[in-house]
Amino acid sequence: MEVINDNNCSWIKDLSPRNNIQTLSSDLNCEWLIIGAGYTGLSAARKLAQIYPNKKVLLIDSQLAGEGASSRNSGYLVDTTLNDGFTSNKDLENYKKKSDIYKLGIDAVKKFIKEHQVDCDWNECGKYFASSKVEDKRILENFSEILSKLNYEHNILFAKDLPKKLGTSFYNVALYTKGGILLHPGKLVRAMIDTLPQNVFLYENSPLLNWKKNNGIVECNFKNCSIKTNKIIFATNGFTKSLGIKANYNFPITLTASMTRPLTHKEFKFIGEPKEWGVLPIRPMGATIRITKDRRILIRNTAEVYNPYKMTQSDLKKRSLKQQIGIKKRFPQLPDDIIQTTWSGIVSRTRNSSQIFEKIEENIFVAGCYNGSGIGVGTLFGEQIAIKASKEHSKEIEIIEARNKPTWLPPQPFLDIGVRARLIYERIRAKSEI
Numbered sequence: 001m002e003v004i005n006d007n008n009c010s011w012i013k014d015l016s017p018r019n020n021i022q023t024l025s026s027d028l029n030c031e032w033l034i035i036g037a038g039y040t041g042l043s044a045a046r047k048l049a050q051i052y053p054n055k056k057v058l059l060i061d062s063q064l065a066g067e068g069a070s071s072r073n074s075g076y077l078v079d080t081t082l083n084d085g086f087t088s089n090k091d092l093e094n095y096k097k098k099s100d101i102y103k104l105g106i107d108a109v110k111k112f113i114k115e116h117q118v119d120c121d122w123n124e125c126g127k128y129f130a131s132s133k134v135e136d137k138r139i140l141e142n143f144s145e146i147l148s149k150l151n152y153e154h155n156i157l158f159a160k161d162l163p164k165k166l167g168t169s170f171y172n173v174a175l176y177t178k179g180g181i182l183l184h185p186g187k188l189v190r191a192m193i194d195t196l197p198q199n200v201f202l203y204e205n206s207p208l209l210n211w212k213k214n215n216g217i218v219e220c221n222f223k224n225c226s227i228k229t230n231k232i233i234f235a236t237n238g239f240t241k242s243l244g245i246k247a248n249y250n251f252p253i254t255l256t257a258s259m260t261r262p263l264t265h266k267e268f269k270f271i272g273e274p275k276e277w278g279v280l281p282i283r284p285m286g287a288t289i290r291i292t293k294d295r296r297i298l299i300r301n302t303a304e305v306y307n308p309y310k311m312t313q314s315d316l317k318k319r320s321l322k323q324q325i326g327i328k329k330r331f332p333q334l335p336d337d338i339i340q341t342t343w344s345g346i347v348s349r350t351r352n353s354s355q356i357f358e359k360i361e362e363n364i365f366v367a368g369c370y371n372g373s374g375i376g377v378g379t380l381f382g383e384q385i386a387i388k389a390s391k392e393h394s395k396e397i398e399i400i401e402a403r404n405k406p407t408w409l410p411p412q413p414f415l416d417i418g419v420r421a422r423l424i425y426e427r428i429r430a431k432s433e434i
């Protein structure tokens with residue numbers, strides 16, 4: 001699966017270009033191979049290299065490391081979620097299992113940034129779930145009950161409180177959770193690349209085309225060469241299905257986001273100089289929107305089944321216009337043409353919003369599919385799948401494995417038809433929130 005960067009993502013443009021990019025060019029044999037160098041693959045590589053300091057760990061990506069969804073997301077490191085997808089787990093026990101995993105994910109990222117002194121614009125400012133529809137208060141009250149039972153600090157806010165905090169009078173009701181961190185996703189993943197242990201060998205722009213197991217050895221074919229490995233971890237997220245892995249349990253969804261230029265001092269004053277904030281939608285297809293610490297506005301208001309994976313410039317432009325409208329609705333006082341970049345990214349979903357973490361065959365492991373919440377969970381699952389693959393144990397693995405497992409999905413074309421229909425339905429429900 002060849003993945004071509006669209007080179008439009010502000011988070012990536014904020015970083016200095018990397019040098020010393022190695023590409024696979026000759027056949028190799030190894031003991032440990034990881035495919036996919038986002039949060040999951042990078043964390044898995046770091047952990048394996050620590051467990052086996054004298055062994056080589058090969059880490060391969062089809063594009064530049066970290067420049068998939070891991071750099072292209074909205075930067076919410078979440079402790080709780082409201083819209084977990086199509087069949088959200090409503091009951092408390094399942095919700096607790098899920099939020100226990102989020103908590104471990106936050107701990108994993110915190111530990112990493114502390115250990116390596118990473119500056120990734122970390123801000124423990126909490127987050128809002130907000131809607132312009134007063135009737136969505138009912139959803140928030142139900143959510144509030146769950147959060148109270150699990151002791152998550154939060155409060156419900158109304159139209160009179162929100163403009164001062166958010167700089168927009170678009171929202172009429174919101175639930176604020178004290179937990180939740182906003183960060184710069186590109187800086188975080190770049191730090192994970194820069195701090196890879198010396199026994200990790202990273203090869204980029206080297207797509208895995210196909211693989212098979214033969215006499216206990218996994219043979220992986222790339223464009224001009226192949227790798228034979230004893231053990232392999234797939235950390236390919238939205239591309240997992242295309243490699244034939246857990247194909248009836250996950251599917252890719254393409255998201256698009258836009259970022260404005262920094263607001264001028266005057267524009268920022270116009271909107272009341274709010275502190276950095278992040279709003280998640282109450283209705284699943286509504287907009288995710290945040291103001292960054294350097295006064296840029298990020299918006300994501302599309303999610304779609306889009307094949308092939310790479311979005312054309314003209315398709316990006318169409319989505320950018322939608323995002324311009326989304327910004328204008330919330331900030332009518334700002335100029336029309338402030339969007340600086342628009343990019344797409346691929347996430348992986350499962351039917352019941354559960355994640356994939358397992359040994360699929362002897363010496364073949366996979367971790368991924370975080371349903372749009374993978375900053376913390378990806379970091380955690382990467383480390384823990386490395387521990388599992390090394391036949392070691394941890395309390396984190398017990399917690400991860402106690403979660404509900406992903407449920408079976410119908411084959412094509414029924415899957416695509418079902419997903420598209422559901423997305424259309426959710427888009428209609430969230431029309432005012434886009």
Ligand SMILES: Cc1cc2nc3c(=O)[nH]c(=O)nc-3n(C[C@H](O)[C@H](O)[C@H](O)COP(=O)(O)OP(=O)(O)OC[C@H]3O[C@@H](n4cnc5c(N)ncnc54)[C@H](O)[C@@H]3O)c2cc1C
Pocket residue numbers: 001003035036037038039040041060061062063064065066067068069070071072073074075076077078206207208209235236237238239243255256257300344345346347367368369370371372373374375376378
């Ligand atoms: C617009 C957007 C907004 C989001 N917002 C948030 C958010 O606010 N908070 C949050 O927690 N999550 C968010 N997410 C989701 C989050 O980005 C992902 O869950 C997370 O990046 C998953 O990390 P990963 O390492 O598993 O996958 P990825 O970062 O997708 O990495 C997988 C890697 O595998 C590589 N790969 C795939 N196929 C092959 C192959 N055949 N050969 C070699 N390499 C291959 C890819 O090139 C890629 O680099 C968002 C995602 C998007 C796109």
